[in-house]
Amino acid sequence: MTDDGIRLDSVTRRFGSGSTSVTALDDVSLVFPSGTFTAVMGPSGSGKSTLLQCAAGLDRPTSGSVTVGGTELTALSETKLTLLRRERIGFVFQAFNLLPSLTAEQNVALPLRLAGRRPKRAQVREALQQVGLGDRARHRPTELSGGQQQRVALARALITRPDVLFGDEPTGALDSRTGRDVLALLRGTVDRDGQTIVMVTHDPVAASCADRVVFLVDGRVHGELSGAAAEDIAAHMTRLEAKPEAEPQSESEAKLQDQPEAAPC
């Protein structure tokens, strides 16, 4: 992937038309640099999922452009976009979305099969080992705990070595301890492999594992924090939720750098 990573330039996404139209994203410009971990936070309805869907090529902006590793998604046909998503983008969701009839290793191998590649058993086993599940390859999802299922989902998302991994509340369905294990794995892929991650979360502790937290309010960027502790992120969210009508900050005002504590992962 190019140094730019993922770029959103003046992305607007409107749903519906006329008086019932909703502007979910309003002229959003952001860069998620290669090899960095970004959390996206904001009040309910602020546009987080829409941002993720547009950045991942699952949805098309009404205007503006999205570029992943130098390829402009907004210029691609549906077929090319599907191929790009399959080859270069990984997803983990709150619901693990594993296929119940397949074993852990078959689930992990699925993206390679879909891409027409023959999965090598050693490669699949290694992916499972990296998430600490080398001994569970033959288990089906119902035989695994929630945290284990999410780790299988993570191995599946990473098996194609995607340019970017998108997470939509990936720890939302997990208890806090299991969630932290998954966050530590995410953090590890960034630190060890230079993986690029963009994760939507409501949880300040999860967000504190990221290098940077971008805040959205009413479809617009309302500041960001770098290397922030969970308490500072929570305090920033409380301020945003208390003043949803506040004007967006300028980029320089938005970069708040007063974060004392280390992340837990």
Ligand SMILES: Nc1ncnc2c1ncn2[C@@H]1O[C@H](COP(=O)(O)OP(=O)(O)OP(=O)(O)O)[C@@H](O)[C@H]1O
């Ligand atoms: N398909 C759609 N049709 C119409 N409106 C939509 C659609 N998808 C999202 N919206 C609206 O766009 C706005 C942003 O929604 P989005 O799901 O991106 O917010 P969010 O920040 O992810 O919310 P939450 O934290 O509650 O999941 C909301 O007002 C929502 O109702």
